[in-house]
Amino acid sequence: MAKTSTPKRNPPVQPNESTPGLNGAGLLYQGYVETSNVNVAEELVNMIQVQRAYEINSKAVSTTDQMLQKLTQL
Numbered sequence: 628m629a630k631t632s633t634p635k636r637n638p639p640v641q642p643n644e645s646t647p648g649l650n651g652a653g654l655l656y657q658g659y660v661e662t663s664n665v666n667v668a669e670e671l672v673n674m675i676q677v678q679r680a681y682e683i684n685s686k687a688v689s690t691t692d693q694m695l696q697k698l699t700q701l
Contacts, residue, residue, distance in 0.1 A: 645652040 647653060647655040
């Protein structure tokens with residue numbers, strides 16, 4: 628019989644427990660709401676750039692496919 632080995636698993640990650648405001652931990656204030664740390668306008672610009680790059684690459688693949696089809700018909 629062939630011996631199978633099981634992959635080694637990493638130990639579970641233990642949470643870091645600390646007191647707010649000490650050892651680099653953030654502060655907690657009751658009754659306050661944290662604001663978003665994402666710049667929505669910047670992320671929309673990035674998404675548009677990625678979408679355009681995807682469209683260009685998709686068009687390049689389609690054009691290459693058409694060229695190869697015509698080449699094989701010769």
